[in-house]
Amino acid sequence: MANTAIQINGLEKIYKGSGRKSQPIHALKPLELDIPQGQIFGLLGPNGAGKTTLVKLLLGIVFPTNGTATIQGRAAGTTAAKQIIGYLPENHRYPSYLTGFGVLRYFGQLSGLDTPTIQRRSAELLEIVQMSQWANTRIRQYSKGMMQRIGLAQAMLNNPDVIFLDEPTDGVDPVGRREIREVIAELKEQGKTVFLNSHLLSEVELICDRVAIMNKGELVRMGTVKELTATQKLWRIEVEQSHQQQLSLLSPRIPTATVTNNVMLLTAETLSDVNHAIDTIRSAEILVSAVRPERQSLEDLFIDIITEGGAK
């Protein structure tokens, strides 16, 4: 597929148990996934959901038990695929005796870049992540936020087509987070594909085109933020303030309805159930001011899915 950045076919990872009696760990259950080019793809899930395992499989840091994956048509984990990717791991550690520029030079050399390119790109990226003034300071003196910025610059150094960012805003202050979000948005503008692992749901909600939620090694939900947060069953019917008392008297007549002040929340299987409720309200001569499907926040959805009932 020409416009697919990442294609995953039945990718699976089972870790052997370390002890004699320990059970194998099914870190990633067979996964099928296509991520189009030029999108910001967010991967969510609790700790141990298999997010990092998936990223490591795509980068060749761990080897799959079964299945295959390609990045821009190149087999994942190969040197050819690594030439077009950038990676910012969670809890990354760069040699503490290097300066910020030294880190970029070292990883630029490992990426196969020539010296003039390394110098030009380093200067540009240090400017973008606002680390120019710290370029010649040893990174042992950097704060967590500064390390994240240098890590982000390192991930973008070889001008990759696909960038994997694992918790890129971890330890970064709110202003810095906003700046990093802007950098990610700029990458999208340039046609890059960004694969984002994050626990910050609000951040994912803000910048991701598509989101997947993983739990216990499985992909349990995927779609745009709008698709995921819209609940078709829950409706919100608002009435005029002056009619709120009448509304509360009416609620026993409408099954699955709950009333709080002048708002009725209704769980309806079909649109006709919603219309029936509106008819009932209108028959009591209550003025309806708004009817709209209720949206969950991504956080609500995430917690719903992660709790056992939600996962099912």
Add this chain to the structure above:
Amino acid sequence: MKVRALIADTFREIYAKKVILGIVVIEVLTLVVTGLVVGMLSDSYDNARTTTSSSFITTVEYDSTEAHDTTADRLLSIAEDSAAITATPADTTTPSKILEITPADSVQLRSASNQESLVTEMVRGQLAAYSTLVGVAVFLLAIFATAGIVPSMMEKGTIDVLISKPVDRAMLLFGRTLGGIIAVGANLLLFVLGIFAIYGFFSGIWLTSFVVWTFLISFFGFLVFYSFVVCMNILSESWVLPMSLSYIHIFLFSSFLSNREDTLYLFITSPILQTIIDGLYWILPQPFDLVEANRSLIFSGMITSYAPFIQGAIFILVMSAVAVWRFRRKDF
């Protein structure tokens, strides 16, 4: 460029961790102490040179067809320098030449030849002993300095970024270990040259065989053990375990295994156990034998057995192959 970057980073790491600095300090102190001791010994070298002898040399027979008869060449040279000595072959029809020396000049010749040889032998003996010290120090310090190079690369957060780069895993391992090997090699060469220079300066005897053999054999011994350390680094993800095992083998097992017939077999008489011990001797590195070979080469320029070298080379190949194979398939 990628391997160069890895080597350069390994250098930076070694120097940043100040391990090599510590070793350099130890080496400099050793050289200073050696300089002081050899400086004091310089009197004994002079005494050996000026000691007169009661024995007289009247003739020296040597083979004129032998191009490298150094003793005869040296005597002939001394004789030619002395106006009183006639260096005329007694018989020109045979390859064997006779150097005739008058009794009056024999004392001079004696002191200039035999006593020079005596000083050489003194220096040779002292440097042979030094070669043992260098060998043991290299095994001890160099392994300590380099045992952490591969594990530090395999730490979480470090290895992830390295593997995400378009560099083959074998090249990553090769670059890192090569950095350590070059650092140790350079350090060893400078130390050996330092000792060589000290002895040369104070004794006037520049024993190049000491530099060549001590450097090559100690370095080879280091490679043997380092291949084991790297392999175990990858298998165990630890630097303490392989370093400890190496030290135990170097300081305990190796000498027992090499001298097993004079030690272990005195109380182990079972042929099966003896076969197992023989097998261990041939499987495990033989640092004791390498050190002995070094001493022998400095003393006599000869070697009694190539076995420790062949075994060591095979050991390096096997350990390197296992290390690369495992590193290329390892999940991080």
